[in-house]
Amino acid sequence: MAIDATTPAKRQADMMAALKEAAFAGLITLGLCIPIISWGTRQNIENQLVLDPRWDTVAWAVAIVFVGRFLMALRKQTRDPNKPAVRLLPHGTIGFFQRHSGLFSLFGLGFLIVFPIIAITLAGWGGALKWIDNFGVQILIYVMLGWGLNIVVGLAGLLDLGYVAFYAVGAYSYALLAKNFGLSFWILLPLSGILAAFWGMLLGFPVLRLRGDYLAIVTLAFGEIIRLVLVNWTDFSNGYAGISGIPRPTFFGIPFTAADNGFAAVFGLEFTPLYRTIFLYYVILSLALLTAFVSLRLRRLPVGRAWEALREDEIACRSLGINTTNTKLTAFSLGAMFGGFAGSFFAARQGFISPESFVFMESAIILAIVVLGGMGSLWGCAIAAIAMIGGTELLRELDFLKQVFGNDFDPTKYRMLIFGFAMVVIMIWKPRGLISTREPSAFLKEKKAISADMVQEGHG
Amino acid sequence: MEVFVQQLINGLTLGSIYGLIAIGYTMVFGIIGMVNFAHGDVFMLSAFIALIFFMLISAWLGAGLIVLSLFFVLILAMFFTSLWNWTIERVAYRPLRGSFRLAPLISAIGMSIFLMNFVQVVQGPRNKPTPPMLNKSILLIDSATYPVSISYKQIIIIVSTVVLLAAFWFIVQKTSLGRAQRACEQDRKMASLLGIDVDRTISITFVMGAALAAVAGVMYLVLYGVVSFHDGFVPGVKAFTAAVLGGIGSLPGAVLGGLLIGLIEVMWSAYFTIDYKDVAAFCILAVVLVFMPSGILGRPEVEKV
Amino acid sequence: MSDAITLLKVEHLTMRFGGLTAVNDLSFEARTGEITALIGPNGAGKTTVFNCITGFYKPTEGRMALIHPLPDTDQLIADTTQRGVSSINRASVHLLERMPDFRIAWEAKIGRTFQNIRLFSGMTVLENLLVAQHNPLMIASGFTFLGVLGARSYKVREKQAIEKAKFWLEKINLIHRADDPAGDLPYGDQRRLEIARAMCTDPVLLCLDEPAAGLNPRESLELNTLLLSIRKDLGTALLLIEHDMSVVMEISDHVVVLDYGTKIADGTPKEIQADPKVIAAYLGVDDEEVAAVEAEVGL
Structure with missing residues (x-):
């Protein structure tokens, strides 16, 4: 943090103005609290609704906003207008980071590979399960989904709000084919990806000529249609009840069970469920790396350049002989394919899936990861996924808050509340996402990062 | 025939609610070209506000004066919902004006997630039923097989929708405020050069959208007698469908689209299967966008080369 | 003429x-x-x-x-003879x-430019000229499949494409700005670049x-x-x-x-x-x- 508290105030702080501003904000807060916070609704024993007044909470909210606003107003007045705003990172950090992105990638990769070992060393065999599963696997799933959607939204500039549909296609393909035909994970993984890509093409074909927000809404509609069909077509998908008992992946034929032919027994180890989790961790890690590898390669190929050109100016693309429909379709179905891979992994990991896992909120979260990360940047996506998914997972760990706020305080209740709020705050702070510069796909002499102001974000 | 008449009445009632929400979408889209994703959740919030006020006021006035208490609830809900939407616009959208196209959309999605979970946290995750009200109805066709009736609720909903829409129509068409709004829709920069306070006009647009959403919220509460924190999403998407169907940016289009969506949903449930009624609504949305993206009353868009 | x-x-x-x-x-x-x-x-x-x-x-x-x-x-006669076919429909x-x-x-x-310049402003000058050679490059990359695998034939073809871009950049005096974003160029240069880009499609x-x-x-x-x-x-x-x-x-x-x-x-x-x-x-x-x-x- 680069706030310099010792700098003498250039201008006299205008107490009255700050107070006025704070009073106004407090008044608005009071208005917002009525009646939604000031009265809580609760069903009594006869199942009738009764109201509980909660004016103390309102008073707290108003007081916090009043003081916060007052301090903000004071700081705004006393800050030297020539001094740049507060920076979270020292100047040039991101530039440094990008110049050495190869080195950082290597470091990151190394860390990811040894992560289970670190977790076991630090948290022991019992505690590591949570870290590898809830943090490692969970975050990597979202990193992979983010990278998959990044091809569609970040590179091709097509706004897709129904990405979770392809995730669902992948998951249900694996679940149904594995249960009914007993096919193995390694056959079904590519198959689910292909099926998802096929659905991507099927859905993409009629809608990809739409532009901007309209495309977003149609893709949202498709996502919801697929989910609602899964809910209602019970013969096919077992509806809300979902599909349970999905076969778990095996280590090339050796199951991760406590049985005599299980992984632990075969390798002469003591049985622990951790082996399966570690195995799953490396599976999703390699899937995510595959996604990254393919999207990095494609960016340097004509098709990737055409995607980015499409995002910049579709009409110019057509004047250069680029078949924009096909180009969009490849982006859409390729993104869908990676979604399908992730979906089949998800089904294999959970052993149970239901339409509840594929609600619109999931699409919104994945899109948020792509946009917050900075469209088109793989690093940005990864950082956003770690911050948003890891951050909200971390809330589960904040048990000490119970000591502060009392025992019935449950931090996980605030998970999505904070998530939504963080989305708004990050957008206001960095509308182009965390890493917003674009790296050219080819160069003659020197590779220069292109600032976000130049880069278009697509109209379709 | 009787079934049809009955469903027509039901459909128009539901359609009025969709139409009222749809106006909020269409106005905001018209003026700043953004899909206000949080609008459905603002509607849900307004239903909660209405619920709490209804309990307070009906306890004070007594159960006899239910129509009068609903009137007060309506006024209060409109005011407090407008305040919410005004604040949301100030906090989450205004700083992003003139920024990149996706930023306000993501901000709105964030706002939608926030509002939904905010209501869940402060009011609890359970369905909230209202005390029963206005359960009488008028028999229209006395048929032995299928009597057709219109309930007091439905009359109130349709009448107040018509009255409020007329008032709203007057504001947009005849006052200088409405002119400022239409000017901002055409060309925001030019409007500001001509001395229109664009920020204020946009704020007022959000306030008006929220006020109409609050009317819809009250009506929803009266009609169904129950509300929960996740009730914003599906009506929100359907109202957006209505706005698109009518031609986004067109106010009569939004109302027309709302009525059509309401009718289609009710007829679908009556004649086909209730399970797939939402699928039907989403399919209509997709088909309309693909085959006539400018909707019924919208202006066609010519691609500029 | x-x-x-x-x-x-x-x-x-x-x-x-x-x-x-x-x-x-x-x-x-x-x-x-x-x-x-x-x-x-x-x-x-x-x-x-x-x-x-x-x-x-x-x-x-x-x-x-x-x-x-x-x-x-x-x-044309020579081509037909060389290919070992009886006729070429050209x-x-x-x-x-x-x-x-x-x-x-x-x-x-047919190549074209636009009244209000339509360059890919967030892509470099060189990338603009490479996008213009999309179709031949796409074929050379085996419709992406060979390209992903890193085929040599594609790399050779891409080198040729860059050579062609260099030829045009020299012709319009923009070779020194090849790695800058097209949106950064002054107006007159953008006009010339748009012409060069259209010419890269061999119209x-x-x-x-x-x-x-x-x-x-x-x-x-x-x-x-x-x-x-x-x-x-x-x-x-x-x-x-x-x-x-x-x-x-x-x-x-x-x-x-x-x-x-x-x-x-x-x-x-x-x-x-x-x-x-x-x-x-x-x-x-x-x-x-x-x-x-x-x-x-x-x-």
Whole structure:
């Protein structure tokens, strides 16, 4: 943090103005609290609704906003207008980071590979399960989904709000084919990806000529249609009840069970469920790396350049002989394919899936990861996924808050509340996402990062 | 025939609610070209506000004066919902004006997630039923097989929708405020050069959208007698469908689209299967966008080369 | 030029938008190795004609044929012999009104620029020129499949594409800015880059929509040199819309004048300058423009 508290105030702080501003904000807060916070609704024993007044909470909210606003107003007045705003990172950090992105990638990769070992060393065999599963696997799933959607939204500039549909296609393909035909994970993984890509093409074909927000809404509609069909077509998908008992992946034929032919027994180890989790961790890690590898390669190929050109100016693309429909379709179905891979992994990991896992909120979260990360940047996506998914997972760990706020305080209740709020705050702070510069796909002499102001974000 | 008449009445009632929400979408889209994703959740919030006020006021006035208490609830809900939407616009959208196209959309999605979970946290995750009200109805066709009736609720909903829409129509068409709004829709920069306070006009647009959403919220509460924190999403998407169907940016289009969506949903449930009624609504949305993206009353868009 | 043959033949082209007739029964020809200029007062329908030719609009009526000139006869006989086939069907006619825009660019080989520049502003100058070579590169990359695997043949082809981009960058004096984003270039450079980008698609006919708009006299002169060199060195025919009469009269071989969507004159620059109908059309617009025209044509 680069706030310099010792700098003498250039201008006299205008107490009255700050107070006025704070009073106004407090008044608005009071208005917002009525009646939604000031009265809580609760069903009594006869199942009738009764109201509980909660004016103390309102008073707290108003007081916090009043003081916060007052301090903000004071700081705004006393800050030297020539001094740049507060920076979270020292100047040039991101530039440094990008110049050495190869080195950082290597470091990151190394860390990811040894992560289970670190977790076991630090948290022991019992505690590591949570870290590898809830943090490692969970975050990597979202990193992979983010990278998959990044091809569609970040590179091709097509706004897709129904990405979770392809995730669902992948998951249900694996679940149904594995249960009914007993096919193995390694056959079904590519198959689910292909099926998802096929659905991507099927859905993409009629809608990809739409532009901007309209495309977003149609893709949202498709996502919801697929989910609602899964809910209602019970013969096919077992509806809300979902599909349970999905076969778990095996280590090339050796199951991760406590049985005599299980992984632990075969390798002469003591049985622990951790082996399966570690195995799953490396599976999703390699899937995510595959996604990254393919999207990095494609960016340097004509098709990737055409995607980015499409995002910049579709009409110019057509004047250069680029078949924009096909180009969009490849982006859409390729993104869908990676979604399908992730979906089949998800089904294999959970052993149970239901339409509840594929609600619109999931699409919104994945899109948020792509946009917050900075469209088109793989690093940005990864950082956003770690911050948003890891951050909200971390809330589960904040048990000490119970000591502060009392025992019935449950931090996980605030998970999505904070998530939504963080989305708004990050957008206001960095509308182009965390890493917003674009790296050219080819160069003659020197590779220069292109600032976000130049880069278009697509109209379709 | 009787079934049809009955469903027509039901459909128009539901359609009025969709139409009222749809106006909020269409106005905001018209003026700043953004899909206000949080609008459905603002509607849900307004239903909660209405619920709490209804309990307070009906306890004070007594159960006899239910129509009068609903009137007060309506006024209060409109005011407090407008305040919410005004604040949301100030906090989450205004700083992003003139920024990149996706930023306000993501901000709105964030706002939608926030509002939904905010209501869940402060009011609890359970369905909230209202005390029963206005359960009488008028028999229209006395048929032995299928009597057709219109309930007091439905009359109130349709009448107040018509009255409020007329008032709203007057504001947009005849006052200088409405002119400022239409000017901002055409060309925001030019409007500001001509001395229109664009920020204020946009704020007022959000306030008006929220006020109409609050009317819809009250009506929803009266009609169904129950509300929960996740009730914003599906009506929100359907109202957006209505706005698109009518031609986004067109106010009569939004109302027309709302009525059509309401009718289609009710007829679908009556004649086909209730399970797939939402699928039907989403399919209509997709088909309309693909085959006539400018909707019924919208202006066609010519691609500029 | 005596050996010029018809390249583009526009017949009875009509384009209506609702009740408005933007182009009315227009017929003209553009010939190989020539620079044809399309002029007329503002709103005469020139850009609409361009959009019809390049497929962005579907004309209401009319036929537009692009006839690819046959290569040298001896060469053709040699090619046929070499390939070991009995015949080669090389004659190609494209009816543009039946083709979508991207096929007009790729198969009929018509390149174009836009009145308001449409560069890929967030991509570098070099990338802009590589995107223009999308189709041949796409084939070389085995429709991406070979490319992902890192095939050598694609790498060789990409090198050639970069060489071609370098050739054009040298021609338009922008080689030193190859790695800068196109949106960073000054206006005049952007105009030239857009022409170079269109040329990277190897067009037989290049359509330029007001290439000299917004250029200063020096840049305008450079543009003339560039256009003449494109015609001379590469044999590409040019069709251009232009308001700058110094450009039109200096470089064009053939001028077509439009007014209110109708052709009012067609001929060499000399003939056009003397045509009373043309003068009347410009007189009808406003005094300033007439004065400008008179000064430029030397009346």
